[in-house]
Amino acid sequence: MRYLSLLLFLLFVSCGDTAPSDSEVKTEVPTFQNPVLTGFYPDPALCEANGKFYLTTSTFAYFPGLPIFESDDLVSWKQVGNAMNRASQMQLEGLGISRGNFAPGISFHDGVFYVVCTLADAGGNYIVTATDPAGPWSDSYFLPEVDGIDPSTFFEGDKSYLVYNSIPPDNKSLYSGHRTIRMVEFDRETMEVLGENKILVNGGTDISKEPVWIEAPHIYHINDFYYLMCAEGGTGPQHSEVIFRSKELWGPYEPWENNPILTQRHLDPNRPNPVTTAGHADMVQLDNGDWWAVFLAVRPYEGNYFNTGRETFLAPVRWTDDGWPVINPDFEEVQYSYPMPSGAPADTTLPRFAGNFTFRDEFSEDSLNLRYLLLRTPTERWYQLEDSQLKLRLRPTTVNERSNPSYVGFRQHHLAGEAATLVSFTPEAEGERAGLVVFQSSEHHYTFVKTIVGDQETVQLLKASEEVNEVLAEASIAEGPLRLRVSFENDKYNFSYAEEGAEEYITLVADVAGKYLSTQEAGGFVGVTIGMYATSSGKNSDQVAAFDWFSYTGDDQIFRK
Missing domain, CATH: 2.115.10.20 (Glycosyl hydrolase domain; family 43)
Incomplete structure (x- = not known):
């Protein structure tokens, strides 16, 4: 009798735990993230x-x-x-x-x-x-x-x-x-x-x-x-x-x-x-x-x-x-x-334009990546891709002017993230600058560059206005290649640098006002771009700035899973 009771119990449990049929299995519907093109x-x-x-x-x-x-x-x-x-x-x-x-x-x-x-x-x-x-x-x-x-x-x-x-x-x-x-x-x-x-x-x-x-x-x-x-x-x-x-x-x-x-x-x-x-x-x-x-x-x-x-x-x-x-x-x-409109998962093999992603360019191709933007129509070829570097000629034109400066920009796709590069160039005269620009318009941008002040190589952050570029911060640096990094979150931008061989970045200035770069304050119809820049600030120069790589990482909380 004891064995019969055990058999009936096991039969009841087994029936209660029967695996669902294929028609009863709920499959997860693939989804996508908006915006489908960020930035x-x-x-x-x-x-x-x-x-x-x-x-x-x-x-x-x-x-x-x-x-x-x-x-x-x-x-x-x-x-x-x-x-x-x-x-x-x-x-x-x-x-x-x-x-x-x-x-x-x-x-x-x-x-x-x-x-x-x-x-x-x-x-x-x-x-x-x-x-x-x-x-x-x-x-x-x-x-x-x-x-x-x-x-x-x-x-x-x-x-x-x-x-x-x-x-x-x-x-x-x-x-x-x-x-x-x-x-x-x-x-x-x-x-x-x-x-x-x-x-x-x-x-x-x-x-x-x-x-x-x-x-x-x-x-x-x-x-x-x-x-x-x-x-x-x-x-x-x-x-x-x-x-x-x-x-x-x-x-x-x-x-x-x-x-x-x-x-x-x-x-x-x-x-x-x-x-x-x-x-x-x-x-x-x-x-x-x-x-x-x-x-x-x-x-x-x-x-x-x-x-x-x-x-x-x-x-x-x-x-x-x-x-x-x-x-x-x-x-x-x-x-x-x-x-997903198609019912099938999104293609993850393509370069990302949505959600959180990282972009890195070692400049090993013969032409610029299609994602880059120049300011206005170039009238001459002022950049070269050679030796796995992007080389920008220092020209008199600046990003303050409504012309075509030596600037190669990348869209800010996220509310939080960072962009960085490694620049090699030896400034010889004041006004020669190369590095990164965080650009909203000719009147609203930050210039984060290697330059020279007196006879001392310097890393410098400038804020544009309609009249003049204001120096917000600067620091003396050793000769040699310089890493520059701009990190941002909502209305705060942080600017840091690292000399060749250094493991850690040094903060030049933190919590710089980002609303200055917003459409609300700057006006217009565009968004921020961050990119590589070189200028001789109105003077003639035979200098060239070489960029070994450019990287961008976006990490918005809303896209984290």
């Missing part, structure tokens, strides 16, 4: 071609302009080129850093890629084309008849159209920020405008409420409607995305009664880890029928302070029963993580 990648535009997705963003007065990214899944992006990478395509001399290439559009039609953009203060609206997104891209076809910004293309049959932000009717504003959305036909063979433009939207969703800065238009023909999606409210805390539709391409376009389809302006600014300034979207459909949108947004560290610039985010789109798209439909707040 200064604003105004994203998107298209699909040959089973892949392509994306570009604004670069303003940086060169090369308009990076071209490729992806299989909308999350894992690889930079394959730049649409504007030749001096013949754009001249940026004399421009403020937030002029130049504004808000591009990208499309693919009949085997050709089209990028349209506004070269603000340097030629206006233009088109470049390529059959390979990696390039080469054509020289710029300028369109002087297109008066405005933020153009995008729409193709239907054998006809081609440009839709763009433009002036109010008769160029008479009813209020500050009054703009229109207009459309005009163009000939894609001759790249010439055909006929007169027509106003599709005047003012915005409801002109009686004086909406500001209707811009960044995209047209999609979906089922029975033409949808016109635009940004509204200005690219700041009031930013939003709105939608219109029409049965006819030329309108009339009616706004959705429940606009906006995306905004964060109504949320508590003191919420943890906020995403703000969301808008300026573009959307695409996947093979499975799902729709997703890219858009710009900001991760501020306090109030409206941010140094990383406007970044590229990704969120799902859902259509209402009566046929209107809504971005981020299941949440009020833009999320830092969503399920």
